[in-house]
Amino acid sequence: MLERKRVKGRTQVTFILPEDTPGGPVSVVGDFNHWNPAAHPLESRGDGTRAATVALPAHSAHSFRYLAADDHWFDEEHADGHDGLNSRVHT
Template sequence: MLERKQLKGRTQITFVLPQDIPEGPVSVVGDFNHWNPAAHPMEPRGDGARAASVTLPAHSTHSFRYLAAGDYWFDEEDADGHDGTNSRVHA
């Protein structure tokens, strides 16, 4: 799931996954963090989900995927689009 918060000239995107699906650590990787798995690890939040947030320029579009333990890559079902390999988000 993607959550958005509009800021002045920017958009905060929060990537949200259930606590244990998939099991183990998960990171959000994309063109906004140079596909670096260490840049945005998902952290637990009070509602039982886990999340990671990035702030992007307003009106921009970015590619991303999730990377879980065991080199398991997967897409966001509720993404704004897909470009074949990656999920897409519009800030």
């Protein structure tokens, strides 16, 4: 799931997954962090979910995917779209 919040010309996008699906660590990686899995690991929120928030320029579009343990890449089911292998988010 994606949540968005406008803050001073930028959009904070929060990437949210269930706490245990998939098991193990998960990161959101995309063109906004040079596909670096260490940049935005999802952290537990205490409500049964885990999330990472990224500040992106307003009125832009970005490609991203999730990376879980054992090199398991997967897409966001509720993304704004897809461009081949990647999910897309519009701010």
